[in-house]
Amino acid sequence: MKHLKSIIRSAVFLSILVSSLLAINQVLVPKYFLRNNSWPTTATYKTFYDMEKDSIDVLFLGSSVVVNAFIPQEIYNEYGIRSYNLGSEQQSIYLSYYWLKEALRFQKPKAVVLDLKYMWNIHPNDVINTVEPLARKCLDPMKWSSVKFEAVHNLCQLNESQSELSFYLTNLRFHSRWSEIQEYDFNDEMVKSYSLKGFGPMTAKGPDSYTTFEQKDKSVKTEFAPLMQDYLDRITELCKENDIRLILIDIPGNYMNDAVNNTHTDYAERNGIEYYNMCSTLYYNQIGAKLPEENAVGHNNIWGAIKTSRFIGKILRDEYGIGSVYDEQYEASREYYEQVLSSSNLVRITGQEEYLNALKNPNYAVFITAQGDAAAVYKREEVKNGLSDLGLECKYTDAPADAYAAVVIGGEVAEEETAAEKLTYAGAFRNRHSVYSIVSCGKLSSSTASIIIEGGQYCRKENGLNIAVYDLNTFKVIDKVTFRGDKLVR
Secondary structure, eight states, rough: HHHHHHHHHHHHHHHHHHHHHHHHHHSSSSSOOOTTTOOOOOHHHHHHHHHHOOSSSSSESSSSSHHHHOOOHHHHHHHHEEEEOOOTTTHHHHHHHHHHHHHHHTTOOSSEEOGGGGGGGSSSSSSTOOOHHHHHHHHTTTTSHHHHHHHHHHHHHHTTSOOOOHHHHHHHHHHGGGGOGGGGGTTHHHHHTSSSSTTTOOOOOOOSOOOOOOOSOOOOOOOOOHHHHHHHHHHHHHHHHOEEEEEEEOTTTSSOOHHHHHHHHHHHHHTTOOOEEEEEEHHHHHHOTTTTSSSSSOOOHHHHHHHHHHHHHHHHHTTTOOOOOOOHHTTTTTTHHHHHHHHHHTOOOOOHHHHHHOOTTTTTTEEEEEEEEHHHHHOHHHHHHHHTTOOOOOGGGTTTEEEEEEEEEEEEEEHHHHHSSSSSEEEEETTTEEEEEEEEEESSOOOOOOEEETEOOOOOOEEEEEEEHHHHHHHHEEEEEEEHHHHHHH
């Protein structure tokens, strides 16, 4: 009997130990969301596993330029085609192969679109053509199965400096993260709210111009990086085995010359697949993006990505016969996508009246503080009306040189105050997960202003009305401006 009790105690202890180690591993692995990264890899892969089985018709694979170029929601909205973007930062062909293999455990896509940027030795000192942190960023979110075991084992065979054990017990690799742990290391809310199916929105303008590729010499060729050649062959074979149409592409901004183009074209022709060199004048003109506002070069901004997504969607429909399907998973994420578009468009607004009108959004938290004499702003009828439309009483009109601060959370006024002296207050929002503090001194000699949200300073600290906008969907500050006179300044 005592022997049995000892066995039970040992089993319970081991069970608790294993559970604790698994929990620690999960907490310590770095996580990437729209809140903290332009390439939300953690959310991308976790939400992929939430998709209904066999509900995705097209998969996109490749590096960060793919993440920014193809918007599954836009493709669905425009063509009814169900796609998912499995790209990630510096995703080499090696990593693309294993994510395709993993995806086929859950989905039966009709087509796979693969960017060829990483067919060349972009990282010649890294055996799989990707730096170690970004290889882990791609592999750590993958579920454990024979696919991940194979990917990790082969990676460590190729690179003996890597430890297989550190992939199983990630606390060995990330033990120093204890001091960096954030809310999102424990809270799944940020994963559950992400509804862009792998797309990473950017808003930066592109270059003023782009020189498209024009073929001059059809004879010159080069050679692929050997390991990338091996894994491209594996992807090609895997697609053939599963009756998947493989589509090879080069995104505008990829390294391109005659030798590269000819090598890619030759590979596609030998394997009976299609290659679309979007760097070429023909295809770039079909994309129809207008630089610099609609950047479709390199890391696309969201407006360039809309054009690129419509371009590839039309090809998928017209050339590959991928039809429209009504899917509640994509219908349900329409609103989220529209909100992302609205938030992106906010940074392009240049007029005070239009800006205040755009802030009437239940998905925003708006923080306002005055620095110096903001009377020139307050006196403007457009500003008065715009602030009133946000629900603010605008009492500053009685003493325009006074300190003034206000906070509007989700369309509801949380704070508004005018004072003849320095004004300071603090509060919390998002069910007290996020905290803020705000300071205004008006025209006092010690004039200053501050808007601190989640520990970061988001006040431009210029004379006038300073505004910071927090997106409650993406959990981050998306814009900060100053109304100075009749100008909006960023």
